[in-house]
Amino acid sequence: MANVLDAFARHAGKSPMEALFYWSGGPIEVAPGVYFASMFSGVTAFDTDDGVVLVDSGLARLGPMLSAMIRQRTKAPIHTAIFTQGHVDHAFGLDAFLAPSQPLPKVVAHRAMPARFARYRRTAGHNRALNARQFGGSVREAEGSMRDDYDTFREPKVPPNVLYDERVDLHVGGLTFEVHHARGETDDHSWIFCPERGVLCPGDLFIWAVPNAGNPQKVQRYAWEWADALRAMAAKEPRTMCPGHGGPVIDDPVLVRTMLVETADYLDAIVDATIAAMNDGSPPHVDVVHRVAIPWSDRPWLQPLYDEGEFIVRNVLRYFGGWWSGRPSELKPPPREALAQEWVSLSGGVGKLLDRAEALSEEGEGRLACALADLAIEACAGDREVGRRVARLYRRRAEGEESLMARNLFLSAAAYAEEGRPFR
């Protein structure tokens, strides 16, 4: 996890907009007896007559700090915890909030969550590699050094013990907690509304940035159901919102509604345009990506800081289409090394190919430049000079990217290329 946090720290404070997404702070009393604190991800504690209802719990390694923050305001035992999703930054820190002598609290989550933890166990090496790449990691980070860290977050120390399907209403110490299921960033996602306090906890369905509905390396996201959930949350007319990432919005129902509805509109626009393009004769996926106009907004909560619109198009394509790109030769493609060698030979050698890639890069044609760079290193794996030139091209590409995902995957490609490796 170290490189995950370092990556966020590197980007923190770069601009006021990013500070919204990377906001850390608290505890803040956001409504009477309701405390919010955030460190990478947020937790919300509702102080009821019967004890604390805690929404989310942070990363395992940050749980103790989040707990200390919340405990500045209430020492009451945790009566119930609710996990908005099974991701490591929401469901893994609960043990730090529990007193050693106290009985286990109710831990409420959607029914799909245990299957997620089983998947983490089954694909631990795969997840280690893709998380290293997502955060700009090197070959070494992808292949080994995160092993110890990774083993600690295959499932939480205190797992859920109450599973629900579509909705459950909890009544604790005079307060009501509506727990609603919605597939969004994950298939096990929940959002929580406390009507007596007017407080909404959307989890990562709202993160002060373009929704993480496209993530290139991760399992399916559900942008269309996500948009529906945002509208359902707005219909509750919350006064205060305590998001999965970024700071809270306190006692400003108009702003909360605007943020939820505009984010829903953003997702719907991408989903509708992608499906319209698919319905127009089902063109290859790469054509659809270039046909969908990504909505632009100057709203601080709709900036592509983490994920981005083009990747959301891809996730819609994956769900409603198959795995095939639609490019005929890619139905049963040749090995990439063999194809690259053909192109290198046709272009008159790898030097000429890279000269052209560098010229394209100078002209701002990063997409074309990197397509040629891939061919060069795939044809010449192990050639350190080729690797260095390819790495330079990918570092320049990364500089021009806004989203953390694109920037870091390109930086990771550069790290592989430095070692003469074509991203494997």
Ligand SMILES: [Zn+2]
């Ligand atoms: Zn999160």
